[in-house]
Amino acid sequence: MNPACVDSSHGLVGESQPIRQIRKQIEKLGRSRSPALLLGESGTGKEVVARAIHNVNACGNFIPIDCGSLVGPLMESELFGHTRGAFTGAAEAKRGLIELADGGTAFFDEIGDLPVEMQVKLLRLLQEREFRPVGSLTQRKVEIRVIAATHRDLIREVERGTFRLDLFYRLNVVTIHLPPLRDRLEDITVLAGRFLDRHAPRYTLTNEALDAMLSYDWPGNVRELQNCIERMVTMNSGPLLHVSDLPSAVQHHLAARRAAQMSVAVSADPGPLAVPRMQAIPPSGIIPLMEMERQAILQALEYTKGDRVIAAHLLGIGRTTLYRKLKEYRLDS
Ligand SMILES: Nc1ncnc2c1ncn2[C@@H]1O[C@H](COP(=O)(O)OP(=O)(O)OP(=O)(O)O)[C@@H](O)[C@H]1O
Numbered sequence: 022m023n024p025a026c027v028d029s030s031h032g033l034v035g036e037s038q039p040i041r042q043i044r045k046q047i048e049k050l051g052r053s054r055s056p057a058l059l060l061g062e063s064g065t066g067k068e069v070v071a072r073a074i075h076n077v078n079a080c081g082n083f084i085p086i087d088c089g090s091l092v093g094p095l096m097e098s099e100l101f102g103h104t105r106g107a108f109t110g111a112a113e114a115k116r117g118l119i120e121l122a123d124g125g126t127a128f129f130d131e132i133g134d135l136p137v138e139m140q141v142k143l144l145r146l147l148q149e150r151e152f153r154p155v156g157s158l159t160q161r162k163v164e165i166r167v168i169a170a171t172h173r174d175l176i177r178e179v180e181r182g183t184f185r186l187d188l189f190y191r192l193n194v195v196t197i198h199l200p201p202l203r204d205r206l207e208d209i210t211v212l213a214g215r216f217l218d219r220h221a222p223r224y225t226l227t228n229e230a231l232d233a234m235l236s237y238d239w240p241g242n243v244r245e246l247q248n249c250i251e252r253m254v255t256m257n258s259g260p261l262l263h264v265s266d267l268p269s270a271v272q273h274h275l276a277a278r279r280a281a282q283m284s285v286a287v288s289a290d291p292g293p294l295a296v297p298r299m300q301a302i303p304p305s306g307i308i309p310l311m312e313m314e315r316q317a318i319l320q321a322l323e324y325t326k327g328d329r330v331i332a333a334h335l336l337g338i339g340r341t342t343l344y345r346k347l348k349e350y351r352l353d354s
């Protein structure tokens with residue numbers, strides 16, 4: 022991959038309007054030290070964005086902190102470290118994640134899962150820029166940038182009393198919303214292409230496979246798309262990747278969609294002389310030739326109010342051919 026391209030895109034692949042906007046926000050945020058809150062469903066790229074913000078002006082370390090795993094009696098020491106002999110088993114002094122992030126970025130992933138007692142301590146850290154290791158009597162100064170991310174609705178968590186309002190305000194200085202992949206269809210094509218380039222540059226998706234991917238809702242977002250491409254190139258000898266090579270979730274979705282389209286088309290069928298509705302056309306946009314021919318005949322007959330001689334003339338075929346085709350398509354009744 023061209024490194025210049027990585028720089029300007031911040032490793033964030035996509036050409037949709039929201040992704041372009043997010044790149045600009047990354048650029049601005051990267052040059053400041055203010056906290057950022059990243060919101061979005063799982064797999065939308067929150068960590069990619071957090072790392073990109075850090076990398077704009079990379080100084081110090083980028084330390085991811087999985088808030089969901091900060092549970093139990095050791096969570097405070099995990100975050101703030103401890104002095105020697107602070108508790109049974111603390112044979113040596115240990116630096117915590119916050120100290121490791123000093124001068125750099127602490128990325129609080131899944132901040133919505135941070136236990137309430139730790140929220141108080143994080144707030145203090147953000148306000149006072151200091152912390153106290155477990156067992157220590159003195160505060161230590163730190164200079165960190167805090168980026169927090171969550172897939173949860175933090176406002177609702179505040180209302181439910183599981184997230185502190187003051188911490189929410191402190192984190193919510195600049196918020197970036199990462200839209201789900203299903204709301205930025207153009208990115209599916211670009212991302213799929215990029216993942217193919219990365220894993221198997223010889224491989225190509227058929228139009229039908231790409232259409233199936235565009236109509237799928239990607240509940241696991243970019244992560245799911247990435248896994249999908251990896252799986253397809255691993256399991257198939259290529260170079261063409263077909264609908265049948267897609268993971269079963271995507272295929273089931275497509276089958277369900279087609280079944281729904283068929284039932285809409287059948288229930289709305291107003292009789293043989295009407296032009297078939299677009300819903301009956303497969304989502305790939307490809308209309309089978311026979312269907313096109315049938316539509317052309319129906320249109321000609323509609324236009325000539327059922328006069329088959331003129332219809333045949335308009336269609337550029339002989340009368341007998343038209344009669345044969347009417348029989349073939351069961352339009353002769
Ligand atoms: N715009 C993007 N361009 C390139 N890769 C992306 C993009 N968005 C996500 N990815 C990739 O998708 C995967 C998931 O991204 P990431 O871990 O940043 O998501 P997340 O929002 O943090 O998910 P979770 O909430 O589950 O932790 C990663 O492998 C990441 O590299």
Ligand SMILES: [Mg+2]
Nearest residue numbers: 064067068130
């Ligand atoms: Mg993540």
